Amino acid sequence: MVDLSQYLPILLFLGVAIILSSAFVFLPMAVGRLTGSHKPNEQKLAEYECGFPAFEDPRSQYDVRFYLVAILFIVFDLEAAFIYPWAVSVFSIGWSAWIGMMIFIGELALGLAYAWKKGALDWE
Incomplete structure (x- = not known):
């Protein structure tokens, strides 16, 4: 019996x-x-980070090259994470x-040659 x-x-730790x-x-x-601080009005909903309204809908579709660059960054970041302990x-x-x-x-x-050939590294 276990x-x-x-x-x-x-x-207990999980519950806490x-x-x-x-x-x-x-x-x-x-x-x-x-406390009543949740009363949205025009000033509270205004743009506050950049100071001007967005040019387009923020839910618009990104260019696929953005995702390719992000994936390449993750791949080569992981490469560095694997190479260091290997080198030691x-x-x-x-x-x-x-x-x-x-x-x-x-x-x-x-993979880098393929991305280079597809133009993932060319940013306009």
Whole structure:
């Protein structure tokens, strides 16, 4: 028979986390409604970050190149995250680690060549 009492601290921690996170989300909204600070008017709804209204609908569709650049950034950021620990431990792991990383870098180079060919790196 499994003793489930060993999971009690985890359940308590999870319960406290849910209660606190809910309080941090819903308590400020409730206080705002009760104190009367939630009374939208034209001045409160005006543009405040840039000072002028938006040129177009903010829900408009982005150019696909924006997504390609974002994906390329993530891919090469992950490449750097994988290469550093590999470089630190490559001599203790051996040739299999070196060959595996060369395959990985080759795949990334093929992806970069494909993106370059498709014009993802050309920004107008």
